[in-house]
Amino acid sequence: MVTKQSVERIVQALGGKDNIVTASHCVTRLRLALKDESIVDKNELENVDIVKGFFSANGQFQVVIGPELVEKAYEQMLAITGIERATKEQVKSVAEKNLNLFQRLVKALGDIFIPLLPAIVTAGLLMGINNVLTGKGIFYPNQAFIDVHQEWKDFAGMINLIANTSFVFLPGLIGWSAVKRFGGSELLGIVLGLMLIHPDLLNAWGYAEAAAKGTVPYWHLFRLNIQKIGYQGQVLPVLVSAFVLAKIENFLNKRVPDAFKLLIVAPVTLLITGFLSFLIIGPVTFAIGKAITAAFVAVFDKVPLLGGLIYGGLYAVLVVTGMHHTFLAVDLQLIASTGGTFLWPILALSNISQGSAALAMMFVSKNEKLKGMALTSAISAYLGITEPAMFGVNIRYRFPFLSAMTGSAIAAVVITLQHVRASSIGVGGLPGFLSIFPQQWGVFFIGMAIALLVPFFLTFVLAKVKKVGQSEQSARNLNFN
Known part of the structure; x- marks a missing residue:
């Protein structure tokens, strides 16, 4: 049961109301931005009856209370401390000031990929069902379920198509989430991601074969030879391009008069980002992605x-x-x-x-x-x-x-x-x-x-x-x- 005394003990253990900058809550936890986490009395906090645990992550100090009880504790805390009600986003914004550059980078990646998890996990589950139907030796020796039961073949094919959609158009999903995180237009982020996997481009999965045969297509622009390849399934190209797009868009939004924004901001932003993506960002990050992959594969293959x-x-x-x-x-x-x-x-x-x-x-x-x-x-x-x-x-x-x-x-x-x-x-x-x-x-x-x-x-x-x-x-x- 949440009592005023319990919440007062929490506030005191956190260093007093003056140490609490802002606070919000989720389903189970109080999410706090503190001035100084080093003065938190952890022994006292642990002994409060309603506290089930606590931890610090991404600049936030979080106290686990439990579902339903946390909302009552939060209301009591607001009344005791006099701080204003805040959203999780506001707490994150304040807490981010306490992070170093590396921590901010990790947090940014989390902010980008967490919203994509429902689509990615759903796709994974559906692909798992497809694996069961198409995997040999699961139900019959040396045969898949669909080999014996042909009527299920198209069913498995449809599941595979639905499951693969999130991965085929992954750059579009990342583009949306990344540009949103970096403060740009989400719609332009989607267009950017889809642009990088346009059907007119050489599919990334066919690049190695095309390079071996010397058939990689090029754009020839102003004495520049730009590889005409897509970035299907790639992460780094769209992440960096999304960052660049958001910065260019924000730069133009601050300087272009409102009457001309529709005609100038989006077209110029996409044009510049597109050229930079295919000319510099894509090739460089594609190489970095391959190097990272090769490093992990080497470690797990050799040792x-x-x-x-x-x-x-x-x-x-x-x-x-x-x-x-x-x-x-x-x-x-x-x-x-x-x-x-x-x-x-x-x-x-x-x-x-x-x-x-x-x-x-x-x-x-x-x-x-x-x-x-x-x-x-x-x-x-x-x-x-x-x-x-x-x-x-x-x-x-x-x-x-x-x-x-x-x-x-x-x-x-x-x-x-x-x-x-x-x-x-x-x-x-x-x-x-x-x-x-x-x-x-x-x-x-x-x-x-x-x-x-x-x-x-x-x-x-x-x-x-x-x-x-x-x-x-x-x-x-x-x-x-």
């Missing part, structure tokens, strides 16, 4: 044990810091360049591991509030949403978080040694196997078993050793920032 151990063990830390969003771009680049990604399967196992560690805490704890939170957050993690488990349970007690990292690392090593890949990005939990190439399901299921059992066992044993069930107040938050 898969090391790659799996590091990425599997530390992925949860990336989530805590918010840096995991940057790897979504890498996943998409790998899928476009190589036909699959070996990083996303590790993500799915890491999420499962966090859920298993939280589930173990439900069995060892005697605190009814913690038991309920552990169960619901474990289910959430098994379905791909790990924040409740990580911040509400595992990081709070430290050893469940470390146990989950250990299980994730072991599971990741197993699947990377067998070069398990996903054909798409899907739900990063138990349903994640649908995105894995069907012929690799067996190995992935072994990895899933490890991710389910090892963190649970380690957490259970360590909890007994630490006597967590007898002393719930021994928990301390782990702050990575």
Whole structure:
């Protein structure tokens, strides 16, 4: 139950009302921009009965309260502190001032790709269904389901078309989100993205073959030879082009009279950005994207044990810091360049591991509030949403978080040694196997078993050793920032 006294304790633990610049809330958390996070009394904050956890990420200090209760706590906080009601965007804007350049870059990538997740995950799930229907050896030896049941062939074909749409027109989606993030016109962002994959351009997937044959088409402009190629499935070209487009558009909007904006701003912006994209931005970023892809592929091909151990063990830390969003771009680049990604399967196992560690805490704890939170957050993690488990349970007690990292690392090593890949990005939990190439399901299921059992066992044993069930107040938050 939310009381005025509980919220007053939270405010005091945060350094007093003068330390709170602005505040908003989401479904479960208070989202705060603080003047100085170093003066937060974490021990006191943890002992407030309504506080289920807290963490700092992207310049915001977030206090986990829980659904429904958080709104009541927020209203009490407004009344106690006298601060004005703020939106999440306003809190983000204030909090961003506390970030360094690298943190701002990571945050920008998160702001761009998070809105795209529903389309990308949906596409991944549908492609998983297509994998089940078209994968050989799943239902019949050496044959796919559609080979035996021909009436399902067109059904699978339609699913594949629907699923592929998000990936085929990915630059258009990124263009929309990126230009919006950089402060430009969203419509121009869509046009920019689609322009980079126009049918008149050489398809990016056919570039290597055309280059080998010497048949790459060119524009010959003012003694310049510009490659006439598209950027299907590419991430960096459209990201950089979107940034340039937004800056040019804003520059012109400030200087062109209102009466002429419709005739000048959009046409000039697209024309300049288009030329720069095909002349400089595209070729340079395309090469950078290939180099990044080659580097990841080299590591996971030549030393898969090391790659799996590091990425599997530390992925949860990336989530805590918010840096995991940057790897979504890498996943998409790998899928476009190589036909699959070996990083996303590790993500799915890491999420499962966090859920298993939280589930173990439900069995060892005697605190009814913690038991309920552990169960619901474990289910959430098994379905791909790990924040409740990580911040509400595992990081709070430290050893469940470390146990989950250990299980994730072991599971990741197993699947990377067998070069398990996903054909798409899907739900990063138990349903994640649908995105894995069907012929690799067996190995992935072994990895899933490890991710389910090892963190649970380690957490259970360590909890007994630490006597967590007898002393719930021994928990301390782990702050990575």
